[in-house]
Amino acid sequence: MKELKHLNKYFKKYWKKLVLGLFITMVARILQLVMPSYVKESIEVIEDFTASEITESVARGFLFEYILIIVGAALLSGVFTFLMRQTIINVSRYIEFDLKNEVFDHYQLLSLNFYKKNRTGDLMNRISEDVSQVRMYAGPALMYGINTATLFICIIPIMFMTAPKLAAYTLIPLPILSVLIYKISKVIHQRSTVVQEYLSTLSTFTQEVFSGVSVIKAYALEPQINKDLSVLAVEGKNKSMDLARVNAWFFPLMVLLIGVSNILVIYIGGRQILNGEIDSVGVIAEFIIYVNMLTWPVAIIGWLTSIIQRAEASQKRINEFLQEQPEIRNDILEETEITGKIEFRNVSFTYEDTEITALKNISFTINDGETVAILGKTGSGKSTILDLIARLYDVSGGEILIDNVPIKKLNVESLRTSVGAVPQDAFLFSDSIENNIKFGKYNASEAEVVQAAKNAAVHDNIEGFSKGYQTVLGERGITLSGGQKQRVSIARALLKDPEIYLFDDCLSAVDTETEEEILNNLKKASKNKTTLIVSHRVSSAKNADKVLVLEDGRLLQEGSHEELNSQNGYYKELYATQLSEKEN
Known part of the structure; x- marks a missing residue:
């Protein structure tokens, strides 16, 4: 239960509604107890009339009064049961709402590395299915738990006070029922988990098929995909059938044990009447009603245990993510004004998930309002520079300054608000x-x-x-x-x-004519704005104030288009190659 302590703050938040729900639940269950005793009284009235101890008119009067009391108590119990669900179940929905928001808000705080390490399906499952399991603990489990406890506390003492021996025999099957239901619920939970996991596998498969349908059609893979889906579907059917076979035992077992309890009441009670230990058949009727009232709460004990186990397991999975600390922390609460000067001082960066060193001791300065083009081969570290400027990652070594202030001393929200990124x-x-x-x-x-x-x-x-x-x-x-x-x-x-534009090879899918039009428009729109353009095309760099050429994470060349084109090196070779391709 230690994992579920996380919910205590929500129980505290809604304690007034919960206390009201607790009171209403107890009243609803106590009102239920009116019926058995008055059914007994009604039978005794009939017995007295049969024995000529009271007249017919007196008997009718008593019966009419008792029927009114039974019906009235039942109606009131129904009203309070409705109010019970409106309080406790509603609270569970509020808690579900708050917990989902808490998880989602925390997701947004976590860094990109977290999303690289975890699958989207798992993230979605924890905020949907796991939170739903926790809600069952915060609502139905709590409500039925109070309901069961109230009935036990009230009914069992009444039964022993009325007929101790009959009560003892009557209650014997109920613990057996509880244990059996618990074991069946446990198996049902295990097999349900397997079915849900397999449904997730099936959903993932179909989602990938729909997303990649163009590839499947292009390679004429429809027959193979159908075959693979058939295998998955058959396996899913077998797992569902395993679950259905266990589920089939649930209610028949309940009916069997209810019947056994009723038989014991009639048999033991009948013998006690014959022996003079019980003076009225009404006691047997009263006990039969008590048994039927207790059966579902007893069965629920196993169900509640299963719910709590599932909720604890789900909350543990949720807590694992809630305990994840974001690598990028916003320690500066005051808003920061950004103008756009960027400086890299001996910056190195290694990706944690792949351990690839993307940047190696890079240093350069970009003044605010400058347009800088970054060129280099695939994997040279171009995109990494943009990610570090937006502080999607923190550097492994060195320092980045924005407007002569270390990037870690800037408000992260202000920084990212000042950045317009195109991936x-x-x-x-x-x-x-x-x-x-x-x-x-x-x-x-x-x-x-x-x-x-x-x-x-x-x-x-x-x-x-x-x-x-x-x-x-x-x-x-x-x-x-x-x-x-x-x-x-x-x-x-x-x-x-924004004050800073970050364009990450965002013109790779357009033709050169459209590229030229966009670049001219960008030049006008980004006037006096710091602009970084990552590209494989020299055409994107021609009008830049400065060009950075990267190779294998190192700064290979730096200068204007004219300066670099007058030097032998990567940039001049790339320019000559692309110019030749354009002429051809």
Whole structure:
């Protein structure tokens, strides 16, 4: 139960509702106890009338009164049961809401390394399925636990006070029922977990098939995919059947033990009546009702144990992530003003997950308002520089300064608000094109959105769609071509109008003519803004104030286009090669 202590703060938050729910639950269960005693009284009235100890009119009067009491108590019990669910179950939903928000907020604080180490499906499962299991503990388990405890405390003493021997025999099957239900629930839980895990496997398989359907069709793999799916489906069916076979024992077992308890009540009670130990058949009727009232709570003990076990296991998984500390910590609470000067001092960086050293003792300075192009072969460390400027990672060695202030002494939110980043692999959400562009500035006007799209040379493409800017994109922007996705991402950054632009090879999927148009627009839009452009094309670097050439994580060349093109080296060779390709 130690893992579930995390929920104590939520129980404290909603303690008034919980106390009210506890009171209502006890009242509802106590009202239930009215029926058995008055059923007994009603039978005794009939016995007295049969024995001619009271007249028919007196018997009718008593029976009418007792029926009214039974019906009234049942109605009141129903009302209080409704109120019980409205308090305790609602509290569990509030706790579920708060816990999901806590987990999601923590997810957003965690660094990129965390997401590299954990699968998206697992992250989603912990915030959905695991939180749902915890809710069962905070709601139904709590409610039924109080319900069961109240009935035990009230009914068992009454039974022993009424007929001790009959009570002892009557209660014998109930602990057996509880143990059996517990064991069955445990097996059901184990097999349910297996089924859920397998459903996850099946979902992952189908999701990948749908995402890669173009590749499957291109290679004519449909028959093989169908075969693989059939194998998974059959295996899933077998696991589900294993679960169904165990589930089939649950209610028949309950009915059997309820029947055994009722038989014991009738047999033992009948013998006691014949022996004169019990003076009324009403006691047997009363005990039968008590047995049926206790059966479900007794069965629930095993179920509750299973719920608590699952909740504890789920909360442990949730706590594992909640205890993860973000590598990038925002220790500066005051907002920081950013103008855009960037300085790298002997910066080295090694990726923790792969242990690849991406940067090795890099030093350079970019003055605010400068445009800098970064070129180099794949894996030379170009994108890493942009990630470090946005402080998506912290350096392994050396120091980065923004406006002559160490980057760790800047407010992280202020820094990232001052950055407009366009990644190489443009990510668009399943929303309208307009809203995707507005991610750069939520309160932007329609005119601002259109102007940003024009600057990114994507306006005409958008207008070509039947719904224009209201066109809803498919998953990850699949509706658009690679070049269109990149340009929408550029429009998003331009709309933000930040102090620092970071363009990570974001023109790789557009033709040279469109690239030239975008670069000219970028030059106007990013005037007096610090701009870093990562590219494989020299055309992106020609108009830059400075060019950085990287090789194997080291700074190979630095200077303007004219300076580097006048020196023998990588840049001159690349420029000559691309110029020759363009002429051909």
